[in-house]
Amino acid sequence: EVQLVESGGGLVQPGGSLTLSCAASGFTLSRYWMHWVRQDPEKGLVWVSRINYDGTNTNYADSVRGRFTISRDNAKNTLYLQMNSLRVEDTSVYYCGRDAAKVAAEDLDYMDLWGKGTTVTVSS
Amino acid sequence: DIQMTQSPSSVSASVGDRVTITCRASQTISSWLAWYQQKPGEAPKLLIYGSFILQSGVPSRFSGSGSGTDFTLTISSLQPEDFATYYCQQANSFPITFGPGTRLEIK
Numbered sequence: 001e002v003q004l005v006e007s008g009g010g011l012v013q014p015g016g017s018l019t020l021s022c023a024a025s026g027f028t029l030s031r032y033w034m035h036w037v038r039q040d041p042e043k044g045l046v047w048v049s050r051i052n053y054d055g056t057n058t059n060y061a062d063s064v065r066g067r068f069t070i071s072r073d074n075a076k077n078t079l080y081l082q083m084n085s086l087r088v089e090d091t092s093v094y095y096c097g098r099d100a101a102k103v104a105a106e107d108l109d110y111m112d113l114w115g116k117g118t119t120v121t122v123s124s
Numbered sequence: 125d126i127q128m129t130q131s132p133s134s135v136s137a138s139v140g141d142r143v144t145i146t147c148r149a150s151q152t153i154s155s156w157l158a159w160y161q162q163k164p165g166e167a168p169k170l171l172i173y174g175s176f177i178l179q180s181g182v183p184s185r186f187s188g189s190g191s192g193t194d195f196t197l198t199i200s201s202l203q204p205e206d207f208a209t210y211y212c213q214q215a216n217s218f219p220i221t222f223g224p225g226t227r228l229e230i231k
Contacts, residue, residue, distance in 0.1 A: 035220075044211070044222060044223075044224050044225060045168065045211055045213070045222040045225075046222070047219055047220035047221065047222070050220075059218055059219075061219045062219070095167055095168075100158075100170060100173055100179075108173065108174075108215060109156075109215035109220055110158040110170060110173040110213065110215055111168075111170060112170045112173075112179060114167035114168055114169070115167060116166070116167055117167060
């Protein structure tokens with residue numbers, strides 16, 4: 001079955017760190033750009049970061065740049081999001097998403113496959 | 125950043141109705157627009173990309189149109205499973221941004 005499964009969410013204090021994982025199955029992760037998107041009731045859907053097929057090109061939203069790091073291990077079929085210096089406003093459900101480009105290594109910046117999400121709560 | 129707005133914010137409709145949702149970008153995005161459907165407790169689902177291209181497996185009652193700054197999503201004949209929240213998303217430039225959503229409710 002083609003799917004993405006996020007893990008690693010939880011409760012963390014402000015200033016703390018957390019690493020999210022996104023396990024891919026049923027497709028070849030190395031062919032795709034991948035994204036992280038977060039969602040909370042106040043701000044809605046917010047794009048966080050993306051990474052190219054081999055991990056050599058990354059982009060971040062201004063709100064997380066310098067604090068979050070996206071990476072991937074294609075041999076393990078896993079995407080990561082290392083989150084440092086967490087703030088209360090980072091509290092959200094975090095989704096990983098596969099880029100919709102059909103041609104290997106290209107990007108469209110739409111997401112055609114999403115995981116079910118993992119919840120991050122930053123609170124003292 | 126490109127701001128995305130949607131109207132209406134919510135709409136009530138009946139099974140069989142035709143519904144149109146509008147999305148507007150704060151600057152031109154050519155046809156770099158997608159529509160997603162999200163049901164409570166679920167992840168968003170891609171319906172349409174490139175303004176009008178139907179994602180594989182999505183029923184043909186969904187259609188999209190528009191270019192530049194103004195876009196529409198139309199559901200030609202509402203089915204019970206279509207009641208959900210719909211989001212637009214621009215992919216023209218970074219950062220990628222989403223609209224605030226339109227909640228489609230049963231009348």
